[in-house]
Amino acid sequence: MPDFHALPIQPQAIQFDSERLTLTPEGPTLTRRMSDLAGLFLDEAARSAAAANENPVVYTVTSSPVPEADRELPQSITTIMPGNTSGELWMTKGHQHPNHQGEIYLALSGTGGLLMFDGEQTSWIEMRPGTIGYIPPGWAHRSVNTGDEPYAFLAVYPGGAGHDYGWVLEHGMGKRAFRGPDGATLLRPYAEQPGT
Numbered sequence: 001m002p003d004f005h006a007l008p009i010q011p012q013a014i015q016f017d018s019e020r021l022t023l024t025p026e027g028p029t030l031t032r033r034m035s036d037l038a039g040l041f042l043d044e045a046a047r048s049a050a051a052a053n054e055n056p057v058v059y060t061v062t063s064s065p066v067p068e069a070d071r072e073l074p075q076s077i078t079t080i081m082p083g084n085t086s087g088e089l090w091m092t093k094g095h096q097h098p099n100h101q102g103e104i105y106l107a108l109s110g111t112g113g114l115l116m117f118d119g120e121q122t123s124w125i126e127m128r129p130g131t132i133g134y135i136p137p138g139w140a141h142r143s144v145n146t147g148d149e150p151y152a153f154l155a156v157y158p159g160g161a162g163h164d165y166g167w168v169l170e171h172g173m174g175k176r177a178f179r180g181p182d183g184a185t186l187l188r189p190y191a192e193q194p195g196t
């Protein structure tokens with residue numbers, strides 16, 4: 001029997017609750033606090049101090065039961081809290097897919113930005129409810145909350161894509177997103193590599 005007849009899960013309905021921003025049945029939920037974001041903000045001293053004090057939750061990722069396995073298409077809802085660290089807007093760690101696969105995001109609530117970097121070019125997509133952001137293969141991606149309320153988006157991605165966080169630590173993301181004095185989002189050159 002071809003191995004595609006032996007998938008680990010059955011066809012199933014997954015209920016999306018647009019008010020509570022949940023997927024039911026639920027898979028694993030990941031909570032990332034400031035202590036999980038070492039080396040990613042330009043002002044590492046401010047990040048480190050925040051991690052040592054309140055250590056706030058920066059974002060959560062809640063998943064459906066579809067596993068991160070080759071040829072599956074898992075879904076997750078990421079919710080990024082509003083905030084900034086020395087002006088740099090709160091964001092996900094950002095990662096590259098080691099085997100260069102694409103991904104789609106659908107913005108659900110709040111406002112955000114989808115920052116992408118392929119090692120040379122940077123792309124920024126403004127995300128508001130209803131926007132689908134397409135991440136082509138080979139582009140590292142990071143999401144940013146640009147507003148004053150939680151920013152949530154649905155992601156659908158190849159289960160075998162993987163998460164290479166080291167790539168971002170090594171290459172950066174091309175730009176960083178800051179809150180300007182008038183509340184508008186300012187993109188600035190990545191400038192300093194973490195740890196330098």
Ligand SMILES: O=P(O)(O)OC[C@H]1O[C@H](O)[C@H](O)[C@@H](O)[C@@H]1O
Binds near residue numbers: 077078093094095141
């Ligand atoms: O993994 P991060 O860069 O922290 O991003 C947070 C999450 O964003 C999206 O939901 C992706 O599909 C997840 O795979 C990822 O874990």
